[in-house]
Every structure is written in structure tokens, then in C-alpha cells.
Amino acid sequence: MPQEQTKVCVSVSDEKIEKLIHMAVMEKLSKNSDAMISKVVEIALKAKKDNYSNTTLFEAHTHAMIREVAEEAFGEWLKKKRALVKKAMIARLEKDGKAATIADAMINGLSTSYRFCFDAALHVVEKD
Secondary structure, eight states: OOOOOOOOOOOOOHHHHHHHHHHHHHHHHHHTHHHHHHHHHHHHHHOBSSTTOSOBHHHHHHHHHHHHHHHHHHHHHHHHTHHHHHHHHHHHHHGGGHHHHHHHHHHHHHHHOSSOOOOOOOOOOOOO
């Protein structure tokens, strides 16, 4: 006796499938969330900056942040010491005719290179 074959077509919307997958993933994550987070953190800390370096992304970002803070702190300190730096610079320029040497180097740089731009003010005080 021949058997009858019955075809059944079921149509499930993409939204329903996405919702079911989302629920299944969330259920798995919630069962072992501490281990999952620990693993993600471990992977993030070990991720390399690029294929050519042993430096991790975390190290690179940390170093950049430290440099930024250090530059800011040094800038603030330098502003407070501006008068002392100026005094030391003037003393150094006046010693052994350094002002003329620096001025010559700046003029030479301006006249020989179109790639560099100097913004400098030179104040030379003649001694009595």
C-alpha cells in the first residue's frame, strides 16, 4: 500500500529567529557571566597593538595616557618656572657668543630649506 506524503511548510519571521537566538545567548551568558567577563578581560589585556609589536593595546593606551598627563604636568610646572628658564636661556646665549651662533643657524635654515619654518624672536643686549 502506498504511503501518503504530507508536506508541511513553516514560516518563521527573521525577527522571531533573532529573538530566539538572543534569548539562547543571554541564557548561556547569564549562567557563567563571571567566567565569560574574566575571559574577555584577559583577551583584551593580551591583544597586541599590531602584528609587528609585542606591545599590547592596553600598554600602548596606558603609555599614551601617562605621556599626556606628564606633558600637562610639565607644562604647568614650566609656566611657573618661566622667569627662571628665561634667565638661564639669556645667560646661556650670552656665554661665548652663543646668540650669534644660534641666529646664524636659524638664518641658514631659513635660506636653505623650504620645508621648515622658524618662529623666533631674538633679543640681543649689548654689554657695556
